[in-house]
Amino acid sequence: MKVLIVEDDSAIAANLYDYLEANGYEVDLASNGRMGLAMAIANSWDAILLDLSLPHMDGLTLCRKLREEARRDTPVLMLTARDALDDKLTGFVHGADDYLVKPFSLLEVGARLGALVKRYRGEVATPEIRFGDVRLDLTTLTVERAGRIIKLQPKGLQLLRILMQSPGRVFGRVELEAEVWGDELPDSDTLRAHIYMLRKALAQQGEPELIETVHRLGYRLVARDTDAT
Known part of the structure; x- marks a missing residue:
């Protein structure tokens, strides 16, 4: 999947770039609105991550020109620090498909991008994640393994969802704690206990364990024997 990031904040742009690239996306960057519009028109993208406040051309103008002048219908996820309803409505009027307020979770960026592209392609999003014989229903938030219902606490459910969305990827302790607990970070033993x-x-x-501890790095979901498909 090819994604264009139009963002002038170098730290935010780098975080988005690294996260998306690590999850298999082909990514390119534009640091201002004028450059972003030129790149959006010159190439074919599956989605565009567009900051609202940009030098040379703001995100609203870029989005409007992309829709009205260039006649491109590429899905646009608008990123902004403005969370007022009027600001969001203005973004949609100018052609944005979705709206994400800073600060945001990288996991949510990935989920929203995937949903946008599926809708754009006319695909029906499956409201579940599977890894081997484990099934997580994202609608009812129920978990099964080999047909057996597994009861989890909310934090355990969040951890499982994160790990199942990127099997094999190592999630660091700090990243998992930030995704699950947000700004209220737990003490050093809480994540380990969950x-x-x-x-x-x-x-x-007695099923094979699926969560592997990577020494000094974090945790990842791995296949054991014939568990993974």
């Missing part, structure tokens, strides 16, 4: 309870719940009937 991972332990999640492992225990998933392997309650």
Whole structure:
């Protein structure tokens, strides 16, 4: 999937770039509105991440020109620090497809991008994630392993969802804590305790463990024997 990031904040742009690239996206960057519009028109993109406040040309003007003058219908996810309803409505009027307020979760950026592209392509999004014999229903938030219902606490459910969305990827402790607890970071043993309870719940009937500890780095979801598909 090809994504164009139009963002003048170098730190935010770098975080988005690194996250998307690590998750298999082909990514390019534009640091101002004029450059962003030229790149958006010159190439074919699956989606555009567009900051609202940009030098040389603001995001609203860029989006309007992309729709009305260039006649491009590329999905646009607008990024902004403005969270007032009027600001959001203005973004939609100018052609944005979705709206994300800063500060945002990188996990949410990935989820929204995926949903936008699926809608654009006419695909029906499956409201579930599967890894081997584990199934997570995103609508009912129920978890099954080999047909067995697994009861999880909310934090365990969040951890499992994060790990299942990117199997094999190593998630650092700091990243997991920020995604699950936000600004209210837990003490040093809390994440370890929730991972332990999640492992225990998933392997309650003696099934192979799926969560691997990567020494000094974090955790990842891995296939054991013939579990992964």
